[in-house]
Structures are given as structure tokens and as C-alpha cells.
Amino acid sequence: MDVKRGLGMEPIHRKTTKEMVYEQLKKAILVRELSHKEIFTETMLANSLNTSRTPVREAVADLINEGLMVHIPRKGFKVREITxxxxxxxxxxxxxxxxxxxxxxxxxxxxxxxxxxxxxxxxxxxxxxxxxxxxxxxxxxxxxxxxxxxxxxxxxxxxxxxxxxxxxxxxxxxxxxxxxxxxxxxxxxxxxxxxxxxxxxxxxxxxxxxxxxxxxxxxxxxx
The missing domain is CATH 1.20.120.530 (GntR ligand-binding domain-like)
Structure with a gap:
């Protein structure tokens, strides 16, 4: 018998730093804690979240793909504004x-x-x-x-x-x-x-x- 399936339990999933950063940023966007009028950089968000730039970069890339953020060439990125x-x-x-x-x-x-x-x-x-x-x-x-x-x-x-x-x-x-x-x-x-x-x-x-x-x-x- 497959013990995991037989007991009806799900495997423990430990969230990566990137996943935690993604969730924090996504929530901040949706509850409007991050203004669409402000341009952010990886360094700004990394310092705010007390983490390195790598997980921030990866999380922002996912949010851009989802249409929640947009890239601003040579400046950074911002929350997408819906007209x-x-x-x-x-x-x-x-x-x-x-x-x-x-x-x-x-x-x-x-x-x-x-x-x-x-x-x-x-x-x-x-x-x-x-x-x-x-x-x-x-x-x-x-x-x-x-x-x-x-x-x-x-x-x-x-x-x-x-x-x-x-x-x-x-x-x-x-x-x-x-x-x-x-x-x-x-x-x-x-x-x-x-x-x-x-x-x-x-x-x-x-x-x-x-x-x-x-x-x-x-x-x-x-x-």
C-alpha cells in the first residue's frame, strides 16, 4: 500500500524564500499596500523584506508574468494600473x-x-x-x-x-x-x-x- 495515499495525508512542504517573498508581495499588491504610482527596485524590496535580491527578482518575474506588475526599463518595476x-x-x-x-x-x-x-x-x-x-x-x-x-x-x-x-x-x-x-x-x-x-x-x-x-x-x- 502507498502509505502516504493510504493515510490520506499530504507531504510537508517547506516554503522557499522566493515563495515567501512572492506571497508577501502579492498580498501587498492586492490589498493596495504597494501603490501603482511608485517605482520599485529589487534593492528597495529586498531591504524592506530583509532578504537578498535573488528571491525578490524571481518573485517579481512571476508577478510580471501574472500581469500584476510591469517592468519599467532602466528604472525598476511597478504595480500594474488598470485604466x-x-x-x-x-x-x-x-x-x-x-x-x-x-x-x-x-x-x-x-x-x-x-x-x-x-x-x-x-x-x-x-x-x-x-x-x-x-x-x-x-x-x-x-x-x-x-x-x-x-x-x-x-x-x-x-x-x-x-x-x-x-x-x-x-x-x-x-x-x-x-x-x-x-x-x-x-x-x-x-x-x-x-x-x-x-x-x-x-x-x-x-x-x-x-x-x-x-x-x-x-x-x-x-x-
């Missing part, structure tokens, strides 16, 4: 992609896939108690990506991942506002219930309402 025009495009693309995914999935979803979606929502409910905003958002992204995966829309899933990172720059703080978290949980449950009943029209409606509510919370926060 009003870009925001409109992100909203349009996300809505188009996710409605297409849920339209397809509502006809073919399996009981196991429904169970997995419910499990993600349960995990979101648990992390609320620990006030882990980064984990909550990661699970939110996982929920939406799974819908496209289950629908067999792998290319759309890739596009959504890129859009999601940019959307987080707009709406992470707004999403974590008191009251909105509870709404997100309920909206996710409504989406799963509609899929479980294989009611395509209802599934599309609740997904559209969910995305619209998210957009409204972001716009109200940034106004």
Missing part, C-alpha cells in the same frame, strides 16, 4: 467567456463535478473565519476556472486566468468588504444549484447576476 477602458474590456470578456462556459456545462455536468464545485464553496466558507483574503480569492478563481474545465473549454480557461489577475487589481479589496463575501458565497451556491438541476437558462442568469454584482461592488469602491 477605465481596460476595466470595461475585462468585464466584457469575462462575461462572454463565463456565460459560454456555463451554457455548455449546464447540459453535461456530472454529479462528481457538482460535488467538486460545492467543495470549493465549502472551502471558501472555512477560510472566511481565518480572514485569509488571498486564499479566498484563489478559491474564487478556482471555482470559475473549474466551470470552464468541466465544460471542456481549456482555451477559454487560459484566457480567463489572465483576465482574472487583472480583475483582481481592480476588485480584490472591494470583494473582501464586509457583506460582499457572504454574497459571493451565496451566489456561488446559486450557480452550483442551477447547474445541478441542469437548468441552463437559470444557470446563465445567476452567473450574469453574480458577475454584475461583482462589477458594481468594484465600481462603487473605486468611485
Amino acid at each position: 477605465e477602458k481596460e476595466m470595461d474590456q475585462i468585464i466584457f470578456l469575462r462575461t462572454s467567456i463565463e456565460v459560454q462556459g456555463i451554457k455548455i456545462l449546464s447540459d453535461i455536468i456530472t454529479e462528481e463535478e457538482v460535488r467538486q464545485l460545492y467543495k470549493i464553496v465549502e472551502r471558501q466558507e472555512k477560510v472566511i473565519a481565518s480572514n485569509d483574503s488571498i486564499k479566498f480569492i484563489e478559491l474564487d478563481q478556482l471555482f470559475h476556472r473549474k466551470i470552464l474545465q468541466f465544460a471542456g473549454q481549456e482555451l477559454l480557461e487560459q484566457f480567463l486566468s489572465e483576465l482574472y489577475n487583472m480583475a483582481r487589481l481592480m476588485g480584490h479589496t472591494a470583494l473582501m468588504k464586509e457583506g460582499r463575501i457572504t454574497e459571493v458565497i451565496q451566489e456561488h451556491l446559486d450557480i452550483v444549484k442551477a447547474l445541478e438541476s441542469k437548468d441552463g437558462e437559470l444557470a446563465i442568469k445567476v452567473m450574469e447576476n453574480h458577475l454584475l454584482s461583482t462589477v458594481d461592488s468594484v465600481r462603487n469602491f473605486t468611485d
